[in-house]
Amino acid sequence: MGKVLPNGVHDSAGSAPELATLAFVEGVSASMRPVEAVIRELAQSDVPVLVLAERGAGKHATAERIHGMSRRREQPFRWFRCATLKLADLKDQRTGDPLANAGTIYLDELADLRADCQAQLLEVLPLMPGSDAEDIGRARLICGSARDLEVEVKRGKLREDLYYRISGVCLRLPPLRQRKEDIPFLIGHFLRKYARDFHRDVPDLSAETLRLFLDYAWPGNLRELEDAARVLVALGDEHIALGGLRAVLSKPEKVRNSGNEVSLKAASRAASREAEKELILNTLTRTRWNRRRAAEELKISYKALLYKLKQIGFEGYGAS
Numbered sequence: 001m002g003k004v005l006p007n008g009v010h011d012s013a014g015s016a017p018e019l020a021t022l023a024f025v026e027g028v029s030a031s032m033r034p035v036e037a038v039i040r041e042l043a044q045s046d047v048p049v050l051v052l053a054e055r056g057a058g059k060h061a062t063a064e065r066i067h068g069m070s071r072r073r074e075q076p077f078r079w080f081r082c083a084t085l086k087l088a089d090l091k092d093q094r095t096g097d098p099l100a101n102a103g104t105i106y107l108d109e110l111a112d113l114r115a116d117c118q119a120q121l122l123e124v125l126p127l128m129p130g131s132d133a134e135d136i137g138r139a140r141l142i143c144g145s146a147r148d149l150e151v152e153v154k155r156g157k158l159r160e161d162l163y164y165r166i167s168g169v170c171l172r173l174p175p176l177r178q179r180k181e182d183i184p185f186l187i188g189h190f191l192r193k194y195a196r197d198f199h200r201d202v203p204d205l206s207a208e209t210l211r212l213f214l215d216y217a218w219p220g221n222l223r224e225l226e227d228a229a230r231v232l233v234a235l236g237d238e239h240i241a242l243g244g245l246r247a248v249l250s251k252p253e254k255v256r257n258s259g260n261e262v263s264l265k266a267a268s269r270a271a272s273r274e275a276e277k278e279l280i281l282n283t284l285t286r287t288r289w290n291r292r293r294a295a296e297e298l299k300i301s302y303k304a305l306l307y308k309l310k311q312i313g314f315e316g317y318g319a320s
Contacts, residue, residue: 025189029181031174038171043069048125048141048166050110050149053173056223059144060106062173067104072140075103083112087120090139103139110143110166111152118159125165141166176218176225183213186222190229198233209238235275277312280305 026036042049043066051059060079067077080089090105107113113121125141143166152158176183187205195202205213209232218224232238280298287293295305 025182025186027179027182028185029174029179031179032182035171035173039066040069042066042169042171046070046140047169048143050167050170051142051144051173052149052170053144053146054175054221055146056221057146057173057175058222059146059173060108061222062171063104063106063142063144066142067106067140070104070140072103077104077106078139079106079108081112082107082109082117085113085117087117105139105141107141107143109147110145111147111149111158113158115159118162122159122162122165125162176221180214183225184210186225187213187229190226191233194230194233200233200236203232203236203238205232206238237275276308280308280312 027033039062049063049066051062053059053062063079064077067073078090085107149158149163149167153160153163176186187210191202191205194200213225213228220227280294283294283297284291287297291305291309292302295302298305300308
């Protein structure tokens with residue numbers, strides 16, 4: 001799948017088709033079908049592209065998809081985080097050309113680019129492909145942003161001339177909450193991915209879990225959905241994982257719309273608490289609720305068990 005390079009650079013030279021397959025799942029929803037058509041058209045040209053979407057909605061994957069379907073697919077795909085980018089990072093070591101010998105360059109969060117780097121990038125943009133369709137020796141530029149760049153221009157964070165130079169073609173990706181028909185396909189993709197990574201079987205999701213996924217608003221978009229799939233595969237038990245996931249996914253509507261992403265760490269903590277509760281109650285059932293014997297079997301102190309029982313609302317049950 002290519003190699004990870006310093007400074008947030010990813011070089012997928014020689015493996016772009018595989019990367020595009022793994023990173024991008026073609027949508028079937030009404031909101032994604034026109035996006036897919038535009039992606040196919042963009043793959044046939046060299047014009048710079050600006051991808052706009054919420055965080056976690058798939059900007060990077062879309063850039064790889066465009067590259068993987070283009071005539072540049074056998075050349076490297078390189079991405080940079082603009083917050084840490086220096087134009088020198090782009091330069092070819094042999095020629096010193098900032099945009100030579102790279103099939104496609106993806107710049108993540110364009111508004112984070114420093115002012116001096118914006119000026120330097122603007123200087124080389126007239127040499128970008130688009131006017132000369134035969135110039136495949138220079139990089140094709142794709143930029144991504146989760147922010148309103150017109151607002152960033154007004155704030156003075158982004159040069160107006162640079163914005164208009166790279167925004168000739170804007171591709172807007174819908175958030176996951178607007179493409180819920182795609183969730184069964186996306187979750188299947190992520191489950192297979194982590195089953196391979198963890199060397200485990202692909203779990204079959206129950207109707208209850210799938211309904212939970214379809215009802216949730218997914219403020220963290222695809223990234224959040226992928227984290228949930230990772231928890232399911234890592235725990236290897238849907239019943240335990242569902243308890244933890246339900247705790248972080250089944251939120252009141254006000255919390256759902258707050259824009260806060262549910263992290264993998266939060267889901268894992270919730271799932272761990274559910275697993276611990278189940279283990280304690282199973283042990284107490286086996287010891288006929290003799291709490292001292294249960295504490296011994298659990299290899300914790302009697303006082304610690306009493307505290308945990310209080311936490312889960314069972315402090316009044318059982319013998320001492």
